[in-house]
Amino acid sequence: MEWATVKPAAFDYAAPTSLAEALTLLGDPDRDATVLAGGQSLLPMLNMRLARPELVVDIGRIPNLAGIEEREGALVFGAMTTKAAVESSALVLRQQPLLHAATKLVGHPQIRSRGTVGGSMAQADPAAEYPAVAVATGGWMRAVGADGERTIPAADFFVTCLTTGLAPGELLVEVGIPALSAGTGWSFTELSRRHGDFAMAGVAVTVRLDRAGCFEESRIVVFGVGDIPTRMSAAEELLRGERPEPSLYRRAADAVRDAFDAPMSDIHASAEYRLHLAGVLAERGIADAVARAHPGEEGPNR
Amino acid sequence: MSLDCLPVTERRWIGRDVVRVEDRSLLTGRTRFIDDVVLPGMLHCAILRSPFPHARIIQIDTSRAEALPGVAAVVTGADALAWCQPARSTPEGWGLRCLASDTAHFVGEPIAAVAAASRAAAEDALEAIDVEYEPLEPVTDPFRAMSGDSPLVMEGKGTNVMFHRVFTWGEVDAAFAGAEHVFTEKFRWNRVGANPTETFGTVCEWDPGTLELCVYGSIQAASSAALGCAGTFGIPSSKVTVKSQHHGGSFGGKGGARGIVVASMLSRKAGGRPVKWIEDRSEYLVAGGGQAWDRHYEASIAVSGGRVTALSVTLVDDLGASGEGFGALGAAKPLAAFTGPYEIPTARYDLSLVATNKTPVFPYRGMGPPPHFFVLEQMMDIAARALEIDPAEFRRANFIPADRFPYTIPSGNEYDSGNYGEVLDAALSLAGYAELRREQEEARKQGRLMGVGVVSTVEPGVFDWNAYAIVGMPQTGVPEGATVSIDILGSITVRVGFSMEGQGQYTLVSQLVADYFHVDMDAVSVVQLDTRSAPPSFGPGGSRLGVAISAAVLGACQRLTGTLRRVAAALLRAPEDQIELWDGNFVLKDRSGGALSVAKVAATMLARSDLLPPGVDPLPEATYVWTAPGRTPADDEGRAKSYLTAAQAVHVVVVEIDPDTGVVEILKYAVADDCGVRLNPATVEGQLDGSIAQGIGAALYEEYVYDEEGQPLVATLADYLIPTINEIPVTQKTAVVTPSPFTPLGAKGCGEGAIHTTPAAVMCAINDAMAPRGVLLTEVPASPQRVWKTIREANR
C-alpha cells in the first residue's frame, strides 16, 4: 500500500463569491483544481494525501447555490444543499419519499450536516445512495462551464467509478429529481455492515401498476455492485405487464444477478456475495415498492 | 476478604455507585491528553514506513528531506544500529530495532523518521526521502512459514518457528483412548484488537546536558516503558523518566514502544529539543499495537457418561514479524484457565508461535483466553448437540462444584472461589431460558434460523508474571504501591504510579480512603507520580488494578493508622493497644475518655514537636506496596499458581439469522456474573458493558484483513468495524457475589470481563441457529458473507 498521512499536502485555496469567478478558476488549464463543496469526501482524501490538488476552489461562498425548489414537476436542489436540509424538507418528504428514505442512510447526521447533494453526485461513489436515487428517478444534473450551461441526464452523468461526465472546468450547480407521481410505489433498500456504512449492495425501485394491478412501468437501480448505479433493464422488462407475485420477483432477482459481468469486491463482500445480495435486495425491494403502489392512480403526488 | 475491615460504623462510599472523580475534568475538556502537551521548542515527528511486507533496503537518501525548511532532524536504520538495541521480546531474541536497516519485515515497519516544525511539514519531508527497495518473497501463512521451504522472516534465526512445545497435564492419551465419545474440530480466529479512540502518542526529550531521557506518553504501563527505554538505549534506568498522561483507553493494545524510541532518537539528533509523535489512525491500524490473536486451532474433547474427561488444543499462533508486542503472552495465558469453569481432569496444549511478514501482534483485553474459550465452548456445544443434551445442563454437569474451591486446574492455576451453578441458574432465569427454547421450537417449525447460546467462562484476575513463564517471563510478583499522606489541615493525598485510562481507579482510591478515614471523597486527592518518583507500580492490566490498588491503599491506610495511633496514645495518655481508629477518630476501645480526629493527630505531628512522642517522625504518611501472595514459579509443565482470582460469568444470547443475507441479529442478551465484591458497582457494570461491546465486535464485525502477499487491507475505521450503538444490544444483567477469600476486600479482577464470554456465546448462538441445516461456522468474525457461505454449503 501507499503509506497514508494525516495532514494534507499544501494547496492554494480560493473561495469565489460568484459563479463566473469560480469558472475562471476552474477553467485554468495550467492548474490542477478541485472543487470543495461540503468536503465530507474530499477532506479524508486530502488528509491522507490521496488527493493532491494545486488549488482547492471552495464553492461555499457563491450565493444561491443552496436551496430546494419545485420546478416543472421536479425538485431542484442547489448543488450546495446539505443532506441535512434534504432530510428535514417537508417538500422532499411529500413529493419524493424515496429520496428522503435514501438520505437517512447516508452516513450519519454529523456527516449530513455538511455533505451536499452536488458533492455526492460529483463524487460518484459506486456505493453511494444519491447517485442511485438520481438514476432511479430519472434525475438530471445542470452543469455550467466556460461555454455555457447544459443539462445532463443522470443516466449519462455517471461514467464509471468516481468519474462523471463533467468536462474539465465545468461545475455542477443543480440537481433535479422528478417528484414521484401519484400512485407510484417505491423502495430504497440497502445492506451495509454497520448502520451508516457504505452499502455492500443496494436497490432503489419505483413501480407503477395499471388499473388491473399489473406492472405498467418499473425502474430498478442497483448500486454498490457495478462501478456505477445501474438500471436493471432486463428485470424491468420481465415485470412489464405481469401481475405482482413473489415468484416473479424471484425471476427478476435472477435477472439482476445476470446483469453484472464484473461486480465489485472488497473485504466486506466478495463479488459473488454482492451479486447474491443484489438479487435478494431487488426481490425485497420490488415487493416493498408494490406494497406502496396505488394501482391506476395518475398525476402529481400531493 | 470483605469490606468489614474498614474502621467505620457505616460505609458511605466503597461498595456503592459513586460518581467518578475523574469526570469533571474529562467532561469539560480539561484533562490533558498526550496530544495536548506542548513543550517549548517542541518538534513534530512523522514516520516513513515500508510499503512492502518483505524487502531488502538497498539505500536510503535523506538529503533532500534534510534540506527542507523547518526540518530539524532525520533518522534512519543506521542511527538505530548505532544507538539502540533491538526491542525486548517474547520469546526472547525475536525483537526488531525501531527502524529497519537492511530488511523490511512487514508493511508499515518504520524506515525513517523526521522531526520538523509541524506535523504537516514533517509529512512533507517524508515525501523527500528516497528509498530503494528490492522486494523479497513474503510469507503470510503460518503453516507455510513452519515448512522447510518457506522464506525466513528473520534470516539469522534459521526458522520461523519462534516457539513450539507440547504441554501434557495428566493421562490425556488414556482419557481419549478410553472415552465413549471423542469430538474434534478446527477453528480460525482472525486478527482483532484494541483500537482505543485515542491512538498512541508521546513527547520525548533527550537532555544533552544531563544525558537523561524524559518521556511523556499515552502509556498503559509506565514503569515497563521506562525499563524498556533504558534497555533499548543502554542507559541506566535511573536516567529515564516516564510520565504517562491520562489517556483515551488502551485495552492492552496501546503499543508505542517504537514511537518512543524513534522520537527519543530524533530529540537526541535535534540537540535535545522535545519531539512529539502522535500516531495517526491509519498508522495504528496498519502497524500499531492494535492487532492481536491471529490463530489457527484444532481441538478435541473426550466425553464419557456426560462428563468431559480430556481436552486437547493445538494452537498455531501467527505472531507476525516480531515478538516485540509480547503477543506471545496471550498464547501462554490460557494456562491460567485452560479448562474454563469445568472439572476436566486431563488436558494437552500443543503450542506453536510462528513468525510471518505481517504486523507484530500485541495484547488485547483478555490477553488470549477469549479465542481459547471460543474454541472450548464450541466444543462443549458440539458434544452436547451430538449427545442430545441441553447445552446448559451439559455445562452444569461439568462445572467445578462450589465446595471444591480453592480449586487447582490441570494446567496449574488455582481458582479462588465461585458458585457456578448459582450463576448459571441466575442467567437462565433472567433470560427465561425454558421459554426461549419453546420459542426456538416454534421458529424452527417456520423455517426461521433462531439460536440460543449459553456459555460459561472464567476470567483470571490479578495477573502475575509467572503466568507467562512458559514464553520467558520468569518473575513472580507484580507490586503496586500507594502513599497516603495527611497535611496539616487534614486533607489527604494519595500518590500512585499510574494514570487514568477509564476504569475509574482514582475514584476507587478516593472511595476507599474516604471511608477508611471517615471523610468526604472531596477531601481526598489522588496524584500521579512519574516513574522515578512513584512507589513500585505496574498500572492497569490483567484485570488487576482494582484489586491491587485497593490492597495497596488499604495497607497504606493501616500503616499510617499505626503511626497516628502512637501519637494519639501519647496525646490521650492511654496505652497504644487500648486505642483504635473508628469513624475518623482515635478513641479508647472501651469508649471511655476523649476522642481525637485523624486530622488533629496529623496536624499535631506536623506542628507540635513538643507533643511528638520520642522516635516518631513528623511525617503523617505511609507507603504500602502490595503484591499477590502465594504465587508459585512454574513447574516443568508450566503449572503455576498465577492469577489470584477467578471471576466467572454465564451469558445467554439469542440470535436470528437472515438466511438470505447471512445477517445475524441479536434478539436478547442476558448476563449473570460473579466477580466478588463490587467496589463501585456502576464502574463494574461499565467494564462489563464495554467488554460485551468489544466481544460483539470480535464476534461479528472486526477483522484485520491481509491479502496473500501480506498487504494489509484495513487502514481506516471505515474498514475496521468498531460497533456503534446500533450494533450493540441492550443487555439484562444480574450478579452473584462470592467474595474472594484471597483479596483484602473480597473483590475479584473484573476489568477484562465479558470479552472472555461474548464471542463464544454469540458464536454458540449462531451455530445453534444453523444446527437444523447441519452446518457449523468455525471462523470469527461471523460476517454476513461468512454466515451466508456457511448456510449455502448446507443448501448444496
Place this chain on the structure above:
Amino acid sequence: MSSTNGTRPVRVTVNGTVHEATVEPRTTLSELLRSQLGLTGTHVGCEHGVCGVCTVLIDGKAVRSCLTLAVQVDGSEILTVEGLAAADGTLHPLQEAFSAEHGLQCGFCTPGFLMAVYALLTEKPDAGEDEIREVLGGQLCRCTGYQSILRSVMRAAAQFRESKLEWVR
C-alpha cells in the same frame, strides 16, 4: 475572493469569543482549535471522519472538525466542549447527566458525544430514543458499550424539556 498563496486570515467566534488567526489553507478546523486557539478539549481520533471524537458545532450544526478546513469557517460561530460549562465552572446539565449515569470511561470520545447530542437536543428538544440513537450512531466509543451513554442522553433530554433556558449556550 481570488486565489492566494500561503497563509490566510480567518475570523471565527468560538464559544462567544472572537478570534483572529492566520492559517495555511490545509489547516483543518480541529487543528485551528487545538493548536492555535489552545482549545484542546476537541480531540482528534481518526482524521477521516468516522470516529466522531472531533465533533463540534458550526453555526448550530454538529460537524466533524477534522473534515472541515479552517478557511471554510471564516465568519462562522463555533461551539466546542469548552463552551458548555458556565463561566463559574458549573457543569452544563448535559455534562451532569453523563457523570450521573457513568456515560464516560476514558473520556476521550466524550467531547464529541456531548457536542453531537447538544446539537440534536437544541434543534429537536422532543427527540425520542430513535433520533438519539441515530445521532449516537455517528460517534464511536470503545469503553462504555454505549448503554450508559444512552441513559445519560435520555436523562439529559428529559431534563432539557423542562428547563430549556439553562441549556442553550
